Amino acid sequence: MKHRAVATGRVLAAAALLSVPSAATLIIFVAILKLNMMAAILGQAAIMVLTAMLVRPYLASLGAVTSWSRALAAGYDSTPPPIEREAPVAEIVGAISQLRRAWQARQRELAESARWNETLFDNLPDPLILLGEDRRIVRVNGAAQAVFGHAITGRDIAVVLRDPSVLEATDEVLIGAQSREAEFTLPVPVERTFRVRVERLGSRAVDDTVAILALHDLTTVKRIEQMRADFVANASHELRTPLATLLGFIETLRGPARDDAEARERFLAIMYDQASRMSRLVNDLLSLSRIELNEHSQPNQTVDLGRIIESGIAAMQPLAKAKDMDIRAHLDPAARMVTGQADELAQLVQNLLDNAVKYGRDETAVDVRVTLAETLPAAAGSALKLGFTVRFAVQDRGEGIGKEHLPRLTERFYRVDTARSRKLGGTGLGLAIVKHIVNRHRGVLAVDSTLGEGSTFAVYLPAAGDV
Ligand SMILES: Nc1ncnc2c1ncn2[C@@H]1O[C@H](COP(=O)(O)OP(=O)(O)OP(=O)(O)O)[C@@H](O)[C@H]1O
Ligand SMILES: [Mg+2]
Structure with a gap:
């Protein structure tokens, strides 16, 4: 009821405004041509009624288009109001519809790209943890869940990762540093060593992320390093033992046993064994490294x-x-x-x-x-x-x-x-x-x-x- 009153008021106001020129003409006619005043008033009234009848449908469709575009702006995806093709506002409806389609396509693209970014984040092989200003975990990817478990979102990083050097690096980044690195070891279920890089993001993300922790598993590298060190230690130990025996016997043969023919024979036999052992060891090491070198080609x-x-x-x-x-x-x-x-x-x-x-x-x-x-x-x-x-x-x-x-x-x-x-x-x-x-x-x-x-x-x- 109120809508209609407002609409009628608007129609009358518009009709009054549009019939100002005709009113002015009639006044001039009355003044110069001595037109009957009563006839002029009646004429003006008739013109106003006619104008009101003409603008009424126009204003009605304009109102419908206005409410439709307001609904779109508020996020409701409603269909266009039923406007006749030849109506004066039909062109505006067409333009808004075009805008709506372009906007929907852009929205789909954005949603698709957000989904793709999410999949990428979730499937990156290195564990990633996103942190908010208050040191709470905003998001983690699949690799991080595999290491720290599923229920860590929302928790303080200090509860999940208790290593002091990591926490120090994180705090420094949260109070303004651009990036920091640290290394830590997880003792269970199997010992694993990670290098973690804490990086401040350029601007605050919509989900309040301000920093990212990127972990890199160093376990294999460390193990290989350890194996290499063990190997060198073992190889030198294995070579040193027969070598020490050989040197010992050479000393003896040069000194106390110099003229003892029977001892010389015995010692030479032992020396021969030790030297053969060393030669076997060197040969084995060489063939091992040769096979290893070619291991990629079947x-x-x-x-x-x-x-x-x-x-x-x-x-x-x-x-x-x-x-x-x-x-x-x-x-x-x-x-x-x-x-x-x-x-x-x-x-x-x-x-x-x-x-x-x-x-x-x-x-x-x-x-x-x-x-x-x-x-x-x-x-x-x-x-x-x-x-x-x-x-x-x-x-x-x-x-x-x-x-x-x-x-x-x-x-x-x-x-x-x-x-x-x-x-x-x-x-x-x-x-x-x-x-x-x-x-x-x-x-x-x-x-x-x-x-x-x-x-x-x-x-x-x-x-x-x-x-
Ligand atoms: N058939 C077997 N029966 C029992 N133990 C074995 C047997 N084969 C290997 N082993 C054990 O495995 C170890 C490693 O064997 P591997 O052949 O690598 O070295 P090795 O025989 O001690 O020395 P190398 O083969 O270089 O002369 C041996 O020291 C031995 O303890
Ligand atoms: Mg053997």
Whole structure:
């Protein structure tokens, strides 16, 4: 009711305004041409009524367009008011509709780009934490959730990451520094070391983020650093021991034992053993680094593994005979050929046979089996396919290896019983070499051992195409 009154008032006001020129004309007519005053008033009234009838629909559609654009501005996406095409405001409605479509398209683009940024943030591999001014966590990505858990949003960073150096770096950035770095270690569930970079953002984000913590996992780098340091320490220790023995004997031969022919013979034999040991160690280190250097390129020769095994067994016979051991070969003729590199495979066979004879009990048998693999181990990569994989296994009857040692067996210089291995002339590099040769061939090494009964070392290799 009130709307209509206001609308009528507006119509009358507009009609009055638009009929001012006609009123002026009538007044002039009355003054000059002596037009009857009554007729002039009636005429003016008729003109006003006519004008009001003309502007009424125009004002009504203008009002509808105004409320529609107000609704759009307030965020309600309503459809345009029903305006006839030939109505005077139809052009304005068309222009606003065009604006509305362009604005909707832009909104869709923005939403899409926000979604994409969110996906990118969530899937970045390094953990990221967004912080507000009050040190509270505003958002975290998937990698950060994997490290710190899901329910950390809204918490003070000090509760989640208790490291003093990280908190100091964070506080400095929050009070104005541009960026700071720190390093911290998470002890559980497995020890991990991270480098964290705290960076102040250029301007405050809509979600109140003012700083970002970007974490980078240094665990692997640290582990490799540690392994390298251990390796250098082990290698020099292994070389220094025989070298010290040699120097000791040389001193003795130059001094007290100078004229003792019998002692000289004995010492020279020991010196020969020690020098051979050093030479073996250097050779092993060299072949290890050579294999490692080529590990990225899979060898592709067709190699007769059966023949390599036969000659490996023949070379091992003197040692086996000395321990009254029997090496029995079971070679499936259908599984002789593999894809690989002959010298490396000969070294692999040699190292496994050497261990079996060395660690097998006297008067027992060593069984060497070559077959097409009936199953593939879980660790098999894509290069191994069932039906096209050769399994070469060496089974001994020795003391066996405790479960706790199995994961570390192929580390360089790792020995279950260092004194025993050293006494037997071992350098602790044999299985490390085997492991790297197997890796280069894209194969798998599987160890199965029972304490007191013996061990089986099985190598799975890709069969050559024409098996
Ligand atoms: N068949 C086996 N039975 C029992 N223990 C074994 C067997 N093979 C290897 N080991 C254990 O694993 C350790 C590592 O073997 P690896 O062949 O790498 O070194 P090594 O035999 O001591 O020395 P190298 O092979 O360099 O002469 C050995 O010291 C030994 O303790
Ligand atoms: Mg060995």
